[in-house]
Amino acid sequence: MTEEGLPRKPGLLKRNAVGVQPGTISKVAAQIAAAENAKQQEYELRQVPLADIQLWEDQPRTFHLTLSDIYRGYIQEDDPYRMNKTEELEGIITLAMSLKEFGLLNPPIAFALPGKHVQLMGGQRRTMAAIFGLFHLETIIDEQENRVHELTINPEPDLTLLHVERITVKVFLRKPQAQTVERLGIIDNVQRDDLSIGDKLRWLIKFSAHQEEKGRAVRWRDLVDTLGLSRSQAYEWMNVVQTRNDEYVRQVIQFVIEGNASFAKLLELAKADSHQRAHQFRQWFGERGGRGNTAKVSLGHTTNLNALKSLVLANVDDDHLEEFKALNWDDPKSVKKAFATFLDYWIEKNG
Amino acid sequence: MAAEQITTIPDYAKLKVLTIGNHKGGVAKTTLSKLLTEYSVRKGKRVLGIDIDPQCNFSARFVQMTEDGGTPPFHPNFDPKDPTWDELPYAPPGYWSIAEFFRLGYAEPYPTDHPTLSFIPSHKRELTSFLEQVERNSIQEAVVEHMRAMLSMEYYQDEFDLVIIDTPPQTSALTASAARAATHLLIPTEMQEDSVAGMADMAQLWQAENQVRDTNKLQLIGILATKYDPQSAAQRKTMEQLIQNEVLGDKLINPPMRYLQTYANSSSTFANPRSLFEMHENTPARNEAEQFCKVIFERIFQ
Numbered sequence: 299m300t301e302e303g304l305p306r307k308p309g310l311l312k313r314n315a316v317g318v319q320p321g322t323i324s325k326v327a328a329q330i331a332a333a334e335n336a337k338q339q340e341y342e343l344r345q346v347p348l349a350d351i352q353l354w355e356d357q358p359r360t361f362h363l364t365l366s367d368i369y370r371g372y373i374q375e376d377d378p379y380r381m382n383k384t385e386e387l388e389g390i391i392t393l394a395m396s397l398k399e400f401g402l403l404n405p406p407i408a409f410a411l412p413g414k415h416v417q418l419m420g421g422q423r424r425t426m427a428a429i430f431g432l433f434h435l436e437t438i439i440d441e442q443e444n445r446v447h448e449l450t451i452n453p454e455p456d457l458t459l460l461h462v463e464r465i466t467v468k469v470f471l472r473k474p475q476a477q478t479v480e481r482l483g484i485i486d487n488v489q490r491d492d493l494s495i496g497d498k499l500r501w502l503i504k505f506s507a508h509q510e511e512k513g514r515a516v517r518w519r520d521l522v523d524t525l526g527l528s529r530s531q532a533y534e535w536m537n538v539v540q541t542r543n544d545e546y547v548r549q550v551i552q553f554v555i556e557g558n559a560s561f562a563k564l565l566e567l568a569k570a571d572s573h574q575r576a577h578q579f580r581q582w583f584g585e586r587g588g589r590g591n592t593a594k595v596s597l598g599h600t601t602n603l604n605a606l607k608s609l610v611l612a613n614v615d616d617d618h619l620e621e622f623k624a625l626n627w628d629d630p631k632s633v634k635k636a637f638a639t640f641l642d643y644w645i646e647k648n649g
Numbered sequence: 650m651a652a653e654q655i656t657t658i659p660d661y662a663k664l665k666v667l668t669i670g671n672h673k674g675g676v677a678k679t680t681l682s683k684l685l686t687e688y689s690v691r692k693g694k695r696v697l698g699i700d701i702d703p704q705c706n707f708s709a710r711f712v713q714m715t716e717d718g719g720t721p722p723f724h725p726n727f728d729p730k731d732p733t734w735d736e737l738p739y740a741p742p743g744y745w746s747i748a749e750f751f752r753l754g755y756a757e758p759y760p761t762d763h764p765t766l767s768f769i770p771s772h773k774r775e776l777t778s779f780l781e782q783v784e785r786n787s788i789q790e791a792v793v794e795h796m797r798a799m800l801s802m803e804y805y806q807d808e809f810d811l812v813i814i815d816t817p818p819q820t821s822a823l824t825a826s827a828a829r830a831a832t833h834l835l836i837p838t839e840m841q842e843d844s845v846a847g848m849a850d851m852a853q854l855w856q857a858e859n860q861v862r863d864t865n866k867l868q869l870i871g872i873l874a875t876k877y878d879p880q881s882a883a884q885r886k887t888m889e890q891l892i893q894n895e896v897l898g899d900k901l902i903n904p905p906m907r908y909l910q911t912y913a914n915s916s917s918t919f920a921n922p923r924s925l926f927e928m929h930e931n932t933p934a935r936n937e938a939e940q941f942c943k944v945i946f947e948r949i950f951q
Contacts, residue, residue: 317886322846327896329849330869333856338863410857412789412825471860473790 341470343405346416348429349460351408351467354418357483359497361422363387368426371434371451393423394431395447402428402466407482409470416469420483428465477508484524496555498525499538499564503551506539537568544572546579553583581642603633610640618643660865661801661832665949666812667870668831670854673847674818676837677875677906679706682815683916685835686711687924688942690763694810694950697758699796700771701747701827702817703780708770709918711761719773721746724757746772748779751795751823762923767809780821789822796830811949820850828858828867833949835870837906840877840884845891848872870948872897873941874905902944909934 353365362379363386373383406421418425433455435447474482484501502525506516516539518532525535541547550567553559563582570578600606607627614622622640626632667685669678679702689696700707705719713722727743747769750756758767783792799805800812814827828834836851838844858867874891878884888905891897906912911934915925922928928935 317883317890318840318842318845320890322842323890323894323897326845326849326852327894329852329856330900331896333852333859334869336856336859336866339860342860412793412822413820471857 339471341407341468344416344467344469345464346408346414346467346469347461347464348425348432349457350414350416351406351425351465352411352415352417353425354420354422354483357418357420357422359422360494361386363390363426365426365429368430369433369455369457370453371430371455372453390423390427390430391449393427394435397424397427398431398435398437398447399445405466405468407468407470409473409479416467417473418467419470419474419479420485421467425465428463429460432459432463477505480504481524494557495561496557499551499561500555501525502535502539503542506542534565538564541568541572544568544575546575549583550579559583581646584645603627603630606633606637610636613644614640662806664800664806664809664812665833666800666814666831667833667835667949668814668816668827669835669837670816670824670827670851671836671838671844671847672818672820672850673838673844676818676839676844676847677912678818678837679704679815680912680916681835681837681873681875681906682707682813683710684912684925684938685942685945686766686813687926688938689811689813689946690766691926692946693765695765695808696767697805697809697812698766698768699747699750699812699814699827700769701776701823702771702815703773703776704817705771705773707815708768710916711766711768712759712770714770717773719771720744721759721770721772724759726757744772746770746775748772748775750799751779751792751826754795754799776823780823783822789825792822793825793829796826800830820854825854828854831867832865833868833870835873835945837873837875840874840881840887840891840905845887869900870945871902872900873902873945876908877905878908902941904937904940906941907934907937909937911935912938 362382367373367377367383367387368390373380373387377383402424404421404424406418406424408416408418408421411417431447434449434451436450437445437447440446473479480501484498502516502521505520505524509516516536518529518536521532521535525532538547538551542551547564547568550559550564554561554564559582567575567578604627610622611619622636625636627636669682669685671678682698682700686696686698698707698711703719705714708714708721709718714720715722721744723743724745729743745756745759747756748771750769756769758769761768783789796814805812812830814831816824816827834851834855836848838848855867855869872891874888877888891901911925911928911932914920915922915928915934925932925935925938930936
């Protein structure tokens with residue numbers, strides 16, 4: 299209102315024509331110039347919002363932790379995989395703290411889906427750790443001016459933050475072939491943190507089957523490149539590849555994948571003559587084709603070799619008595635070996 | 650690893666494929682598609698119109714859609730007594746649409762009033778359900794390659810000179826598929842903030858597309874200012890900003906498409922006269938349309 303109490307005439311407040319924000323124009327121009335000059339390339343580094351990253355269901359690492367566990371920040375009491383998940387979550391927390399401190403040194407790898415989404419091929423844990431860090435870690439500065447990352451579990455985090463927080467991802471522009479995806483996943487894992495023997499072996503068997511279908515042989519080079527083995531190790535592994543269809547070797551491979559047998563045993567069996575495998579297998583695993591109890595028992599330590607001698611000699615039957623008596627019971631190494639033989643004998647007899 | 654990747658971007662012998670797109674809605678993509686289709690047909694080109702927008706407005710212009718406006722009519726070749734229809738792996742009930750094109754890899758184009766114009770219409774319900782299916786089964790990759798693979802078939806190469814694809818205003822596997830199939834790209838935009846910003850998304854798709862192509866890059870025909878109102882100071886200012894920009898200035902097509910009621914009137918399904926180009930020579934919209942269509946047409950067939 300003016301001083302006379304009359305309404306102001308419309309149109310007195312003239313504004314300049316605004317047009318479009320200069321920032322918008324330059325952003326569009328930059329994007330168009332980039333598109334026009336785009337060269338063919340295999341991958342690019344992108345800043346992807348966490349919400350646009352699709353996790354990899356079929357990753358080579360045995361993993362139980364799910365996204366909802368990460369969102370929640372703790373493992374529920376009644377979770378069937380509670381033990382495994384707790385262990386995995388501890389790893390994630392360590393990783394998340396390291397990400398907060400050092401950033402992402404080695405970006406996860408993915409391929410581009412149409413639209414904005416990307417599909418992970420490797421770096422599942424890093425991505426989960428980034429999400430965990432976003433929701434459940436708080437960085438504070440303590441009295442000594444140190445940055446400290448504190449765990450602040452927030453069971454109901456604001457999921458919209460996932461659209462804001464971005465991480466660097468190495469994005470392949472076209473989807474590689476399924477086998478390449480698997481191989482990249484393995485390579486990516488090997489380059490950072492060693493996989494368990496079981497996981498490597500599982501990939502190897504799958505890979506060998508693939509190659510066989512295509513009529514190609516697995517080369518030791520493949521193993522060197524993908525699993526990060528040395529050449530001599532690769533040659534040893536090749537024995538397993540070549541004998542993987544043998545009845546006993548196949549079973550032991552399964553035991554190793556399940557964590558119920560050592561890889562050394564598998565190698566030994568693969569190298570043995572084919573007619574000796576049955577005997578060897580039975581000696582190790584008994585008639586049932588596997589140890590019922592998967593837990594290992596350590597039998598402790600002793601310096602009293604005499605006690606061991608009397609224990610062993612008291613329990614072997616006459617057929618083997620002489621054989622055991624003849625051993626050098628003063629040499630710890632020889633006693634160790636003898637006791638192992640005795641255990642196998644005992645298991646075969648009573649197991 | 651490069652060798653292991655599949656490089657299946659087929660080449661066209663001489664077929665041109667124009668995709669019209671902007672991620673922002675309501676920037677006259679469909680109106681422009683209709684105009685360019687009519688113009689190219691009048692210039693003697695054999696044209697195939699493809700509508701991948703579930704709204705079906707581009708389709709309704711050339712194919713008499715049934716009463717709900719979202720379903721194509723029976724195809725003239727459809728004979729209910731013909732047993733071959735039943736032998737099809739998935740027999741559509743007498744019509745073909747872009748949904749069948751994606752599902753079966755085949756769709757019979759509809760003839761139109763113009764002898765040299767054929768059309769593959771959209772289908773509101775089928776296309777929407779197809780899109781949901783694609784999302785659910787994560788088969789976007791397969792869909793993206795599909796349209797280009799189809800159009801590189803001999804039939805399309807021999808029968809047509811130009812394919813015009815109208816896209817929906819959102820990012821989906823279908824839009825990506827249209828970009829993969831295209832040889833040329835045309836971006837219409839209004840002279841206002843949101844539409845101009847929407848061009849960045851389209852350019853991102855364009856960039857991604859060129860990054861997978863070694864040769865035969867996707868070419869930008871240009872940016873056409875649509876619904877332009879010279880009376881508005883803000884729009885004049887925006888236009889000025891675009892012209893003065895180093896990159897965008899060259900891309901802008903002159904003249905712009907002004908905000909004229911004639912465009913809307915002439916592009917409705919039952920418009921009379923049938924086409925803007927049949928109106929009186931002095932109609933301002935007709936003059937303007939002939940000019941910018943000529944520029945676009947020449948850039949495609951240079």
